Amino acid sequence: MENQENENQCGENEKTENQNFEQETSSNEESHQEAKLQKEFDELKDKYIRANAEFENIKKRMEKEKLNALVYANESFARDLLDVIDALEAAINVEANDELSLKIKEGVQNTLDLFFKKLEKHGVKAIEELKEFDPNLHEAMFHTQSAEHSSGEIVQVLQKGYKIADRVIRPTKVSVAK
Known part of the structure; x- marks a missing residue:
């Protein structure tokens, strides 16, 4: 058991x-x-x-x-309007001899000023003129000899440049000193 x-x-x-x-x-x-x-x-x-x-x-x-x-x-629209601005600026630069021409020139200037105000309202501004060439803002059309300017300086502005906000929509066309 x-x-x-x-x-x-x-x-x-x-x-x-x-x-x-x-x-x-x-x-x-x-x-x-x-x-x-x-x-x-x-x-x-x-x-x-x-x-x-x-x-x-x-x-x-x-x-x-x-x-x-x-x-x-509005970038492409603004770019298209730059030709109109160029034409208005050219009209202002024409020499006025008589009273009628002066009145027309004054009217064109007023129109141009209004145009710039409206463009600036939408962020389009002319590129500020600089002495030194900046490839981000300028397009060199040709180089020239200049006793008054050092190498790389802008000698003459041929066509104004514009930008919208921080983007260049048309570079400033310039001649640059050698």
């Missing part, structure tokens, strides 16, 4: 050990599963954060492009 009790006790011990082993295995599987789920969660969270950041960057870029489109929307 004692033998049988020992066997029963051994059997119970084995059962308990098997149960403990199964619980440990189950616990290990659960922690492994939990770690796997945590890793998957972290990956998805990272993807979400990156996608959200990319969306915000696209949103900012689109807003910037929209603002640029508004600022530069």
